[in-house]
Amino acid sequence: MFKKVLIANRGEIAVRIIRACRELGVGTVAVYSDIDKEALHAQIADEAVCIGGYMAKDSYLNITNILSACVLTGADAIHPGFGFLSENAKFAKMCKECNIKFIGPDYESIELMGNKARAREIMQSANVPIVPGFEGKIKDLNHAREIAEEIGYPVIIKASAGGGGKGIRIAYNLEEFEKGYNTAKSEAMACFGDDTLYIEKFIENPKHIEFQILGDNYGNVIHLGERECSLQRKNQKVLEEAPSSIIDNELRNKIGEIAKNAAKAVNYKNAGTIEFLVDKDKNFYFMEMNTRIQVEHPITEMVTGIDIVKEQLKIASGKELSYKQEDIKIKGHAIECRINAEEPNFDFRPCPGKITELYLPGGFGVRLDSAIYCGYKIPHCYDSMIGKLIAYGNNRNEAIMRMKRALSEFGVGGVKTNIEFQYWLLETEEFLNGDYHTGFLGNKLKEKMEKI
Known part of the structure; x- marks a missing residue:
């Protein structure tokens, strides 16, 4: 070590x-x-x-x-x-x-999977289902228009070197495409120093399902089940849960094996995440691979009992994986709410400032990953997330009730937060039924604002 x-x-x-x-x-x-x-x-x-x-x-x-x-x-x-x-x-x-x-993984793996267009090619050769799209280098806007017409609208434009929801635009027609293409290109250059884009078919209203994988230096790869990450605003995740309500054991095993094959295709080592889009008929498509620990890793830790960061350290120090696939059991349900210093009623604008009062939730089944304290000044120059509140229950309903209880105990003075917004989200009919998709939150917020 x-x-x-x-x-x-x-x-x-x-x-x-x-x-x-x-x-x-x-x-x-x-x-x-x-x-x-x-x-x-x-x-x-x-x-x-x-x-x-x-x-x-x-x-x-x-x-x-x-x-x-x-x-x-x-x-x-x-x-x-x-x-x-x-x-x-x-x-x-x-x-x-x-x-x-x-x-983390070898730099070669990061390089291969960091370029979205190259990653698609590798996944296709490894028999991993991919969303229909263009394979190759886009020359210019005219070439991009031809590609979009061939794929058929709607299409999604993505930064090849992107991540975190940056450099992404969706177009339902030619006018939206031209505007989105130029905006995505500028944003990609500003965020990643690389304005290379790729284009693929936009799967409407899918579920965003990601599989946590671990690989060691000896060719062993396992998956730790899935996370449901469909509650997003402007391509940024807001709330995640594990397991997903639409994934049964048969489908989990099927996608999990494909995720492991995807990791093996790039000789992947350490912790990583294979992300999929799953449509209403439960067809699934590779979206991207994140070659790092994920923000939402705690919910996987809660339902598997595995400390993923410790595993990262052990793997990197040369140890074999501590677990085999048959050791992995998904037990109970976990939800993570991202707590941000922001004002939901003003288009979620960031709200930096000094924390003057702080009341932290606790109790059985509640975990808070945070770095805030009373008197801490939240800087204006970094991401607005100030903590991740995680609730675990024996089943989904218990996890929801526990999360609501924890949110009601959470108080932050001096700055605005999205705590009340998260509570509202937990009470929506669609969330309670598990009947939501990646476009749900945007539509729901639009409805909410129209009523005000």
């Missing part, structure tokens, strides 16, 4: 990784931007190093400064968390060249 791990991230995921390291007896190094000096992860780690200014490009995306901090503190591994450099193949490669273990 490693002696010391540097966590190249911030917020709740950095705290989550520090806790896993502590339980394994591993030393920790936090890195922080100047605005994050008082952040929880910088306070609870064994060591902390300032790596630059508040802008991400000067700190959490600054590869040189992060690697320098690693060398300075004698850390022998880096955990990238999610976001920032977690799916940056160049960073993973530089870690390897500096003899620092990158706690």
